[in-house]
Amino acid sequence: MIDERQNLLTPEGAELNLTLAGPVPRSAAFIIDMAIRCVVYAIVGILMIFFSTIGQGVMLILMFVLEWFYPVVYEVFRQGQTPGKRMMGLAVAHADGTPITLNGSLLRNLLRTADFFPFMYLAGFISMLSNARFQRLGDLVADSVVVHVEKPDLETVKATAPPRVPDWSVTLDDQRTLIAFLERGVKLSQPRRQELALLAYEELSPEMAEMHALGNARYLRGGDDA
Amino acid sequence: MKQQQFEMRHQQEWLAFEEQLALLEGSKKDVDRKKLLADFPEQYRRLCHQFALAKARGYSLPLIEKLNELILHGHRQLYRHRLPIVAPLVQFIAYGFPRAVREQASWNLLSGFSFVFALCFMWVLVALHPDMIYSMLDVEQVDQISNMYDPAAGFRAMRDGSDDIAMFGHYIWNNIGIAFRTFASGLFFGVGVFVTEIFNGAFFGAIAAHLINIHHDEPFFTFVVAHGAPELTAIVLSGGSGMRLGWALLAPGALPRLQALQRAARKAMPVMYGTFALLLIAAFVEAFWSPRDFAPAVKYSVGAAFWLLLYAYLLFAGRGRSHAA
Numbered sequence: 164m165i166d167e168r169q170n171l172l173t174p175e176g177a178e179l180n181l182t183l184a185g186p187v188p189r190s191a192a193f194i195i196d197m198a199i200r201c202v203v204y205a206i207v208g209i210l211m212i213f214f215s216t217i218g219q220g221v222m223l224i225l226m227f228v229l230e231w232f233y234p235v236v237y238e239v240f241r242q243g244q245t246p247g248k249r250m251m252g253l254a255v256a257h258a259d260g261t262p263i264t265l266n267g268s269l270l271r272n273l274l275r276t277a278d279f280f281p282f283m284y285l286a287g288f289i290s291m292l293s294n295a296r297f298q299r300l301g302d303l304v305a306d307s308v309v310v311h312v313e314k315p316d317l318e319t320v321k322a323t324a325p326p327r328v329p330d331w332s333v334t335l336d337d338q339r340t341l342i343a344f345l346e347r348g349v350k351l352s353q354p355r356r357q358e359l360a361l362l363a364y365e366e367l368s369p370e371m372a373e374m375h376a377l378g379n380a381r382y383l384r385g386g387d388d389a
Numbered sequence: 390m391k392q393q394q395f396e397m398r399h400q401q402e403w404l405a406f407e408e409q410l411a412l413l414e415g416s417k418k419d420v421d422r423k424k425l426l427a428d429f430p431e432q433y434r435r436l437c438h439q440f441a442l443a444k445a446r447g448y449s450l451p452l453i454e455k456l457n458e459l460i461l462h463g464h465r466q467l468y469r470h471r472l473p474i475v476a477p478l479v480q481f482i483a484y485g486f487p488r489a490v491r492e493q494a495s496w497n498l499l500s501g502f503s504f505v506f507a508l509c510f511m512w513v514l515v516a517l518h519p520d521m522i523y524s525m526l527d528v529e530q531v532d533q534i535s536n537m538y539d540p541a542a543g544f545r546a547m548r549d550g551s552d553d554i555a556m557f558g559h560y561i562w563n564n565i566g567i568a569f570r571t572f573a574s575g576l577f578f579g580v581g582v583f584v585t586e587i588f589n590g591a592f593f594g595a596i597a598a599h600l601i602n603i604h605h606d607e608p609f610f611t612f613v614v615a616h617g618a619p620e621l622t623a624i625v626l627s628g629g630s631g632m633r634l635g636w637a638l639l640a641p642g643a644l645p646r647l648q649a650l651q652r653a654a655r656k657a658m659p660v661m662y663g664t665f666a667l668l669l670i671a672a673f674v675e676a677f678w679s680p681r682d683f684a685p686a687v688k689y690s691v692g693a694a695f696w697l698l699l700y701a702y703l704l705f706a707g708r709g710r711s712h713a714a
Contacts, residue, residue, distance in 0.1 A: 173437070173460070173464055175433070175434055175437040176437065176441070177437035177440050177441060177460055178444075179457055179460055179461055179464070180454075180457050181461070214551075215551070216551040216552055216554070216555040217551040217554045217555065219555040219558065219559075220551075220553075220554035220555035220556065220557055220558030220559070221554070221558060222558065223555075223558030223559055223561065223562040224557070224558045224561050224562070226562055227558075227561045227562040227565060227566065230566075231565075231566075231569065242414055242465070256465070260461065260464055260465070260468075261464070261465065261468040261469070261470065262465050262468070262469050262470060264470045265470075266655070266658055269658070269661075270654055270658060273569050273572060273573060273661065274572075274573045274576060275573070276569065276570045276573035276574070277573040277574065277576040277577065280574075280577070300576055303647060303650070303651075304576070304634070304650055304651055304654045305651075305654070306651055312458075312461075312462075335446075335447040336447075338447040339447045339448075339449070339450070342392065342447075342448065342449035342450075343449055343450050343451075345449075346449050346450075346451050347451075383391070383392075384391060384392045384393055384449070385390075385391020385392055385393035385394055
């Protein structure tokens with residue numbers, strides 16, 4: 164099964180979900196990082212014109228440091244996030260969810276060359292598509308993954324339907340579905356909400372079905388007026 | 390308990406935890422970590438408990454995801470790897486690096502052998518048939534190299550400090566890049582490593598023999614003898630590390646291929662750290678010492694000292710002490 168979620172059991176017994184990042188957000192993060200480096204090169208390059216030969220040497224050292232160690236420094240000292248990854252809401256971590264170590268970060272970034280082979284990260288791309296955790300070659304060797312880290316916003320829903328006691332014995336699954344309907348409903352259009360509600364209350368009119376679904380959900384979720 | 394009540398009851402705790410996280414994840418130096426961390430594990434465990442409850446009671450997905458997210462961040466802080474720098478560095482130089490090198494001696498020998506074999510082969514070939522140099526390099530390159538090491542050339546005296554820095558940058562960018570790429574190319578079953586080692590060895594052998602043929606050998610050997618020790622050794626060692634990766638893929642033994650590869654990489658990594666250090670030294674020597682005009686006797690003795698010290702270090706440092714790791 165293709166699933167971007169990976170379960171992780173912590174020593175505290177909590178089973179967590181890591182949401183793995185695929186090739187597209189990762190490429191975007193890479194391009195942002197590359198653009199940042201290019202801007203630095205351009206600025207320093209222009210400054211270094213005034214220093215001729217010394218400038219050439221400084222420029223090459225700068226290029227060496229940035230090309231090889233820019234991701235390492237950020238990944239180790241900034242919670243696994245280069246500026247590009249931060250913008251895309253990504254972070255590098257070890258496959259067990261712990262933060263990336265210096266060793267791991269260096270390894271995955273030195274092996275970037277192998278991922279780049281033969282051009283434009285083709286080897287890395289094939290590797291990402293052919294394993295369940297979207298790992299490029301460097302990630303495989305360093306046992307690291309790239310995960311989504313942005314925080315989901317817990318929206319408080321203002322439903323107009325009055326709370327309503329369900330007239331059947333509610334299973335856990337019913338409860339989950341109804342509450343999800345209530346909380347995510349704000350992002351849907353009303354016809355879509357009614358359409359979904361009809362699946363559960365097929366004997367009612369669309370308007371009534373929505374009222375019932377939201378009302379039952381509000382009762383189940385509980386609240387000041389429930 | 391209904392979800393709303395649950396949220397109301399624990400909201401404050403979650404907010405407090407988020408604040409702690411923000412402080413811990415921030416880069417401020419004045420944060421009093423000890424004080425912050427005093428009740429962090431307890432809070433974290435409470436959170437894990439609430440998370441389990443929320444899942445078992447069928448609370449909504451966004452709530453569960455929010456708790457999941459908080460715990461993940463907490464997990465990351467709690468199991469953060471410490472980064473002590475100085476002590477491991479001293480240990481690494483005193484015995485970690487030479488031990489790591491000796492530990493993969495067979496790979497280094499194989500890598501070194503392919504380098505030296507190619508070197509000797511081209512050297513003998515070009516010495517016997519001077520025209521064979523053109524099988525490695527084209528006419529312009531040969532002319533350029535011949536001029537560069539012309540004993541009668543006047544430009545060597547004109548070289549100044551800014552050229553040194555320019556060349557230093559060049560050596561860093563170029564040579565260390567080669568070493569890192571050689572290591573990475575090991576992932577393709579080690580084939581790339583052999584190509585690099587053989588090509589570099591052949592190139593060096595061909596040039597050396599050619600310069601002897603045209604009697605430009607003294608400027609050349611006095612130039613390369615000192616920095617050659619760390620530089621050539623580093624290229625061979627990065628090759629050895631790369632071959633080790635390739636071999637772990639080809640013949641993983643009792644382990645699954647991926648695990649064999651991860652283990653080989655973990656063990657080869659210290660050698661790559663050392664290689665990096667050796668190439669920094671090499672770039673420094675090559676840029677600031679090698680181009681200086683001293684009597685050949687001085688340059689050869691300094692060069693010999695480099696080779697002797699380096700190999701004494703790699704072969705004998707850190708023997709006899711019990712393994713700390």
